[in-house]
Amino acid sequence: MGEQWAFYFDANKCIGCHACSVSCKQRHDRDSDQDEWRTVRNVESGEFPDVSSMPISMSCMHCSDAPCEKVCPCNSIEKREEDGIVTVDRDSCIGCHYCAWACPYGAPTYDDGGIMSKCNMCLGEGPGGGHDMPPREEQEDGGSTPACVDNCVGDAIKAGPVSELKAEASKEALERFASEPANVIVEADRDDDEAGAVTYEV
Amino acid sequence: GSTDRSAMPIANAETAFGNCWMCCHNCAQEVKVNDDTVVGITGVDGNPRGSAGPGTNGTLCPKGLAQLDKTHDPDRIKQPYIREDGELREATWDEAFEYTAERLREFDDEHGAETFLDAGSWAETPIFRTIWRDLYGTPERIGRGVHVCAGPTFVAGGMMGVGSNNRIPDYQNSEYLIMWGRNPLEAFAGQFEAKGILKAIEQNDATLVTIDPQYTETAEKSDEWLPIEPRTDGALALAMGHVIIQEGLLDLEFVQEHTYGFEAYQEAVEDKTPEWAEEITGIDADKIREIARGFAEAAPAAGISIWTGTAQVSNGWKASQNITALNGLVGNIDRPGGLRLWKGTPTADPFEVCEWTPDDKGTDVTIGVDLPNNAEGKEPALNKYEEYEEYPFRHIEGIAHNLVPEMVENGHINGIYCHHDMPLKDGNAEAWLDALDEMDLVIAVDAYWNGVTRNADVVFADATQLEKDTMGTGSWSAYPEHQWVVGGKAAVEPQFNTKPDWEILTGIAEAMGWGEYFPWDDHEEFINDQLQAVDLTLEELDSGEKNYELVGEYGYEQWRDEDGPAFSFDLDQVPTFVQAAEEAGMDTAPEWQPPGTYGDELGEEYPLNFFDIRSVFFSHGSDQGIDRCLDQFARKNELEDEDYRGNYLHLNPADAEPRGIETGDMVTVESETGEGELMAHVTETIKPGFVTAEYGFGEGSAQEDYEGMNTMKLHAKQMDPITGQPDRHIAVDVHNGGA
Numbered sequence: 001m002g003e004q005w006a007f008y009f010d011a012n013k014c015i016g017c018h019a020c021s022v023s024c025k026q027r028h029d030r031d032s033d034q035d036e037w038r039t040v041r042n043v044e045s046g047e048f049p050d051v052s053s054m055p056i057s058m059s060c061m062h063c064s065d066a067p068c069e070k071v072c073p074c075n076s077i078e079k080r081e082e083d084g085i086v087t088v089d090r091d092s093c094i095g096c097h098y099c100a101w102a103c104p105y106g107a108p109t110y111d112d113g114g115i116m117s118k119c120n121m122c123l124g125e126g127p128g129g130g131h132d133m134p135p136r137e138e139q140e141d142g143g144s145t146p147a148c149v150d151n152c153v154g155d156a157i158k159a160g161p162v163s164e165l166k167a168e169a170s171k172e173a174l175e176r177f178a179s180e181p182a183n184v185i186v187e188a189d190r191d192d193d194e195a196g197a198v199t200y201e202v
Numbered sequence: 203g204s205t206d207r208s209a210m211p212i213a214n215a216e217t218a219f220g221n222c223w224m225c226c227h228n229c230a231q232e233v234k235v236n237d238d239t240v241v242g243i244t245g246v247d248g249n250p251r252g253s254a255g256p257g258t259n260g261t262l263c264p265k266g267l268a269q270l271d272k273t274h275d276p277d278r279i280k281q282p283y284i285r286e287d288g289e290l291r292e293a294t295w296d297e298a299f300e301y302t303a304e305r306l307r308e309f310d311d312e313h314g315a316e317t318f319l320d321a322g323s324w325a326e327t328p329i330f331r332t333i334w335r336d337l338y339g340t341p342e343r344i345g346r347g348v349h350v351c352a353g354p355t356f357v358a359g360g361m362m363g364v365g366s367n368n369r370i371p372d373y374q375n376s377e378y379l380i381m382w383g384r385n386p387l388e389a390f391a392g393q394f395e396a397k398g399i400l401k402a403i404e405q406n407d408a409t410l411v412t413i414d415p416q417y418t419e420t421a422e423k424s425d426e427w428l429p430i431e432p433r434t435d436g437a438l439a440l441a442m443g444h445v446i447i448q449e450g451l452l453d454l455e456f457v458q459e460h461t462y463g464f465e466a467y468q469e470a471v472e473d474k475t476p477e478w479a480e481e482i483t484g485i486d487a488d489k490i491r492e493i494a495r496g497f498a499e500a501a502p503a504a505g506i507s508i509w510t511g512t513a514q515v516s517n518g519w520k521a522s523q524n525i526t527a528l529n530g531l532v533g534n535i536d537r538p539g540g541l542r543l544w545k546g547t548p549t550a551d552p553f554e555v556c557e558w559t560p561d562d563k564g565t566d567v568t569i570g571v572d573l574p575n576n577a578e579g580k581e582p583a584l585n586k587y588e589e590y591e592e593y594p595f596r597h598i599e600g601i602a603h604n605l606v607p608e609m610v611e612n613g614h615i616n617g618i619y620c621h622h623d624m625p626l627k628d629g630n631a632e633a634w635l636d637a638l639d640e641m642d643l644v645i646a647v648d649a650y651w652n653g654v655t656r657n658a659d660v661v662f663a664d665a666t667q668l669e670k671d672t673m674g675t676g677s678w679s680a681y682p683e684h685q686w687v688v689g690g691k692a693a694v695e696p697q698f699n700t701k702p703d704w705e706i707l708t709g710i711a712e713a714m715g716w717g718e719y720f721p722w723d724d725h726e727e728f729i730n731d732q733l734q735a736v737d738l739t740l741e742e743l744d745s746g747e748k749n750y751e752l753v754g755e756y757g758y759e760q761w762r763d764e765d766g767p768a769f770s771f772d773l774d775q776v777p778t779f780v781q782a783a784e785e786a787g788m789d790t791a792p793e794w795q796p797p798g799t800y801g802d803e804l805g806e807e808y809p810l811n812f813f814d815i816r817s818v819f820f821s822h823g824s825d826q827g828i829d830r831c832l833d834q835f836a837r838k839n840e841l842e843d844e845d846y847r848g849n850y851l852h853l854n855p856a857d858a859e860p861r862g863i864e865t866g867d868m869v870t871v872e873s874e875t876g877e878g879e880l881m882a883h884v885t886e887t888i889k890p891g892f893v894t895a896e897y898g899f900g901e902g903s904a905q906e907d908y909e910g911m912n913t914m915k916l917h918a919k920q921m922d923p924i925t926g927q928p929d930r931h932i933a934v935d936v937h938n939g940g941a
Contacts (some may be wrong), residue, residue, distance in 0.1 A: 011381060015387040015396055015419050017818045018834045022264045025830070026243065027212065032271075032830040047582050048854055048886045049429050054282065097724045114493055125211050150244050152391050155254070 004064070004084030004119060005136050005160040008169065009057060010187040014157035016040060016055025019064075020148035020157060024119070027147035028126055034111035037119040038148050057157060059148065060107035060119035061182035062086045068099035076116070084125070084162075084183060085121045087130035105182070121159060122146035151155065214769050217523035217695035219246070219749035221674050223667040224265045224272075225325055227251055227392040230673035230688050231262060231269065231748050238694050239689065240668060243270040249750045250679035250686040251392035254401050255374065259682075263393055265647070268828045273668050273697060274758070277827060277906055279647050280698035283661040290661065295709065302645060302660050303713035304884030306338065309643045315339045316580045317607065318643070322741065324622035325647070326672050327704045327725060332553070334619055337716050339576030342583065342601060342615060350628040352513035353925025354522040357598060361776050363761070363769045364535065366545050368526045370678040371505025373398030375539035380411045380493070381512020382525055385418040391509075394680040406539075411493055413438070413596040416815070416852070416894055417887035426493065431484040432811045433797035434929055435512045439524035440794055441479030442494040443471040446531055451498035454784050456768075460761065461530050463772025466791035474794065477915070491587065499820060501532035501538025514813075516801030516827065516929040520920045523773070524792045525623070530769035536759050544677035547685040552731035560722035571719050581670040583614035594785040598779045602606030602926025604919045607633035607684045610640050617643035622664070626653040626902035629921075629928030631868045631914035632876055633903060647706055653902025660698035663700040666873025668693040670702035671740060673729045685754035687736055690765035691726065695792045702726070723796075754778040779924070786923040798932065801920045801929045804891075808859060808873060813895040814913040823897075827904040835896075839883050841866060848910020849899040850883040856890040858882065862938050868924035871895075871911060873934045875918040878911030882936075893936060 024038040038059035045052050066086050069077045076093040079086050095114030108116045120130025137143030146159045165185050173187045212234045220231035229252030234242030245260030253260040282298035283290040313549040322330035348356050356366040386395040402408035406807045412424040421427040446452050457464050476487035497504045512521045536538025553571045559767045582600040584590050609615040625634050638657040646658035655661050673689035704725035722728040729740045736753040743749050761768030774790040819831040836842040839850050865884045900912030920929035
């Protein structure tokens with residue numbers, strides 16, 4: 001089994017600009033009004049003047065124990081051994097939406113006649129861009145940088161082999177990472193910022 | 203569409219470079235081109251405006267990324283048009299040039315060229331000024347910076363000795379940053395601003411303070427958010443000064459040795475206690491003390507940023523003067539982490555340095571172009587006619603945005619050249635719409651249909667930035683000690699039947715018989731002449747791994763090289779200001795001016811303070827028509843499921859509930875002189891009594907269907923008396939339902 005890849009998201013650096021969503025759609029040639037593979041939400045809480053409005057950028061989490069893969073009746077979804085990226089074979093997908101029901105994060109989308117598509121960590125371009133692609137390579141070895149990572153204005157999103165990402169993460173982020181199925185390391189508690197107490201279940 | 207790109211992957215496309223012009227702040231672009239189509243776009247690592255400095259990732263913000271969409275947008279103006287029998291009709295380029303020349307000659311005969319207004323600010327070449335001022339001969343020009351962006355910030359800064367550098371502190375070296383009426387994590391002038399702030403937090407553990415009645419992305423990342431009562435910033439600044447002096451936290455050596463007018467300042471703040479300011483600003487006196495101490499103790503590595511928030515207001519002059527004075531007080535002037543005296547990049551004047559061979563001189567090489575100055579001796583109408591004697595700003599400015607409709611009515615301005623400039627979103631829109639109608643000649647250069655292009659007599663279809671050669675320089679950037687230049691050759695051909703503005707302007711010149719003044723074969727040659735001063739060519743900039751160069755180095759404390767004081771608290775030594783201030787009834791030194799001294803006063807009929815704001819998805823009014831920006835903007839407000847794609851009225855539940863307003867309702871905003879309809883967004887993130895909406899939407903905008911509200915339809919003529927800067931605080935009420 002190859003080294004697993006993951007995303008890293010630092011909520012302290014996300015400025016809610018949506019450049020990740022826009023560049024994702026552009027990289028994969030998706031129309032502006034199509035459902036998003038990567039989307040930004042604002043989690044607003046509190047009452048004036050004690051308010052918080054935290055931007056969170058989310059995509060497919062490429063879960064370590066991917067529930068979508070388990071429920072897919074056509075075996076179209078694959079948690080790839082070689083790099084841990086979850087891909088979909090759109091030729092065998094029948095658009096049954098089981099994966100949508102199983103996914104806790106709302107990652108699968110169904111444009112193009114109801115066939116599932118989602119984030120493929122920019123293994124390739126386009127909705128079928130991940131399936132059957134060779135293992136993910138790092139940029140220095142010729143791999144493309146995922147569009148969201150390449151265009152993150154606040155430098156809040158990273159992607160890479162888990163061991164490399166872990167080396168940069170805080171203790172709290174690593175604890176969260178260990179306890180969640182999502183293959184995403186989330187920094188959210190810089191200093192004593194109360195607004196940081198946010199998890200991905202939104 | 204959702205085609206699989208496997209046949210034409212971005213990875214295999216050609217690379218070209220650009221120079222983002224969405225907000226005209228030069229973030230460098232790397233684009234991927236396949237078959238004359240832009241298929242990919244991203245930033246350039248380490249570039250001055252779009253990265254956090256050397257070795258950091260270069261990016262583009264969402265509107266910058268949308269240049270990909272804009273390049274091939276089928277909604278663009280695709281060819282020239284001329285007005286015939288009252289209607290715009292498609293025309294060839296030759297027809298459009300000839301028609302323009304004919305109309306310009308008639309205009310000069312009938313009205314005089316000096317009544318033609320040059321509003322060419324956002325062109326990607328500077329030659330519009332050559333054509334309108336030097337050749338056509340008009341002294342009338344309206345710019346964006348002083349006239350509609352932040353007059354008090356620019357002009358007060360200039361008179362106090364720091365220029366307009368009170369906008370961008372030395373972020374990366376700072377330990378304490380106050381964003382005063384600014385939201386640079388979202389409304390930045392180049393992404394380096396947002397990146398510089400994040401870097402200061404990460405590397406210097408800098409304290410970030412945001413002063414804003416609205417809770418913004420910047421407030422979210424701040425250690426302190428002070429939701430100040432609108433239009434009371436001047437009082438807060440004076441109280442901070444009071445604390446700094448009283449507690450001996452000022453830089454006494456700097457104040458004594460390098461400033462002017464401190465006695466007047468000391469007197470102005472003497473009784474301005476934090477308790478006094480608490481009453482006015484709504485900010486706790488202890489909090490004011492805390493911020494004042496934090497700022498002064500971190501100084502000189504402490505900076506303040508002001509721009510539009512404290513300037514687009516009738517008492518904005520004093521707010522700007524009082525806030526800027528804090529820099530002089532703590533001695534952060536041009537010191538690391540403080541207020542930086544940013545230095546621009548020198549470029550050569552191509553009209554002086556070009557080498558060319560005139561047709562009638564065989565092989566003799568001539569240096570320079572002998573341009574006439576046909577505007578010489580012509581006085582702008584504002585200074586010439588007694589109709590404008592009541593306006594103090596005539597001592598300081600040559601024109602004021604809100605006065606143009608009046609000048610049209612008086613026959614002092616009869617035509618306009620408008621280039622990407624959207625005057626309809628910058629003040630008294632209703633009067634401007636009438637004025638455009640009234641003018642005898644409206645020449646528009648733009649990529650989108652909007653209230654100006656639709657009302658024009660001739661419309662030139664401008665190519666957009668990636669379709670032309672561009673070069674940019676600036677001062678502030680992620681390189682606090684370097685000057686820089688960024689440029690790129692056209693990445694694709696001009697799309698549709700459009701032309702780059704260089705060709706549009708030289709085409710007009712040719713038709714007017716001024717061809718001899720433009721000896722360059724193309725814009726690239728002209729840019730190369732500009733670049734002579736830094737010993738570069740556009741080809742050199744555009745080839746290789748990146749498209750920018752650092753071209754000069756400069757140090758801190760540059761005021762040591764100048765004679766006289768580095769900083770002035772009191773402006774009694776500036777004769778033009780003394781005159782204007784006297785007529786406006788204000789002091790030359792810092793002082794407190796309550797809201798309503800000049801602008802609107804809130805009352806029973808109009809109890810809410812409206813102000814218009816920016817969003818990260820849109821710039822100065824030219825890209826409100828791009829679907830990708832509109833859709834993301836709707837998502838950001840969690841209203842993407844509505845059909846509506848206009849701007850939103852943000853209001854607190856305390857103001858919404860009594861009016862029966864909920865998020866998603868269409869509401870009417872009404873001022874004494876105008877009204878508009880838009881969708882409500884009820885949120886706890888805004889101060890009760892304060893309501894905002896993004897500008898650049900609604901009637902006259904670049905949106906295809908004019909959806910939303912043109913915020914400036916609410917506006918009459920409110921302005922700062924010293925600079926004529928439109929005051930965008932308007933007394934309004936809001937009610938549920940359409941107009």
